[in-house]
Amino acid sequence: MKTNGLVARIQGKPDRWKERWGQRLVAAVPMGWLLVFFLAPFLFVLKIAFSESRLGIPPYQPLLEWVDGAVLQLQFNLANFGFFLEDPLYAAAYLSSLKMAAVSTLICLMIGYPMAYSITKVRQPWRNVLLMLVILPFWTSFLIRVYAWIGILKNEGLLNNFLMWVGVIDQPLPLLHSPFAVYVGIVYSYLPFMILPLYATLERMDLTLREAAQDLGCRPWEVMLKITLPLSLPGIIAGSMLVFIPAAGEFVIPDLLGGSNVLMIGKVLWNEFFLNRDWPLASAVAVVMLVLLLVPFMLFQHYQARQDEAEAR
């Protein structure tokens, strides 16, 4: 610990070992829990991704098996990954997931950045209220917020009714069960995750730099482009990853709003597991998804750590 008590220092730290063991105990509990219930499960995913599917409980072949009670046989099965090459459905699902997540992230950024920026310009009691209002939808059920859009987007839904009443269209537009609906759902659900980190960096920003740029003759858009935007990069990356990574594996939104017209990998995994009961294939899908998301995750972790340090200063 950085701040050792003065008394303890004078007394020559008689309880030093006691304190150290106490610290170890405090560290061991959350560490142990996460190792067992968060990290270890991924090893099982990896293991089962390489085992063979079978009918039974559990529905997969053991990887290591005692043959005739003497020889330890290792059955390493790559067939689950071969599926990806044989069936173009999987590759297509990955690509469309990454594309939809990337586009949604971009839209979130385009809506979220002006909002976060505007909130920092509002005077104080109101600023906290506005911030609270960004967080509040996050507390109400995610499922219900997605559900709200079904009522709005479906054929006899509120939006179509309104447009027909105004006279813009004669026939309802097929809005629900389309990629459009999925984009709306993702942007709507994940927007707060984009606004909050952006607000955090924009609020902390050194205003004198912007003033200096203005005094030196920069136009407002130049100040924005050359000072504000680069300085808020950590917030942009943190927010983008908070949207991109979970959106790429999203299941509820493509299932409820996309129907069968939208292919996303989270839904493929869900169907392999719950409908086909093919645990090894579902695991293989998860392993490939993890590999794809590793780089975005490391980016997130890196900038998160940097932001933590900036805040600590």
Added chain:
Amino acid sequence: MKLPRSLRLFTVLAFGYAFLYGPIFLLVIYSFNESKLVTVWSGFSVKWYGELLHNEKLLEAAWLSLKIAFVSATLATIFGTMAALVLDRFGRFRGRTLLSGMIAAPLVMPEVITGLAMLLLFVALETMIGWPAGRGQTTITIAHVTFSMAFVAIVVQSRLRHMDRSLEEAAQDLGARPLKVFFVITLPIIAPSLVAGWLLGFTLSLDDLVIASFVSGPGSTTLPMVVFSSVRLGVSPQINALATVIIVTVAVCITLAGKLMTLKDDGRKPKRS
């Protein structure tokens, strides 16, 4: 040709918040619609709320969800606070990067992966050591603790970082043991963040569909699972009524918690200065 600055700000914010809150308001309004067709207005009625009270399956699921949420939020608050303390106060040690990685990962990990991974662990544990026997309330609770504690740790850590350390140092200099310093000085100061973390864990658990679907067993159906299966069949006014109940409860809880915290802070200020 150019709008004044304040008007531009106002427009951005008005559109942004209309987008965030419009759908929720429509949902609430149509929960009072008499017609079974959710989107056709035919008159004011509260009959869907009445039907909600007689939906045994839904009430049972809600009760199970509340139990799981209560236990998992409490455990997550304890473990999450410990993790936050370790990350903020214990300096550099072996395994720190691992711990901070394991705290950050659940925040972004796609739920289908976490759910599948947890289920495979529980199945493997059951065959190896016979625990947990079957899947249900226990396994859902464990899974919820795991992802909620990450959120709690983030909330508590930010409070720990911003608090005034001199009080802790003073107590230590006066001879208080680390454990006593924590319970007498640190805990009361970070208490609001613990409350916030607990509430967050509670709502996250109450709201989780995907992970619970993976790790639940026969006979343990949580509220989101009931809602999901009925939503899949189509829009139903009962779900609108349920949504309104949830939204109103959350809004009241948040306002109360906020009020309590500001009251507490106000009560302390004179003593401090």
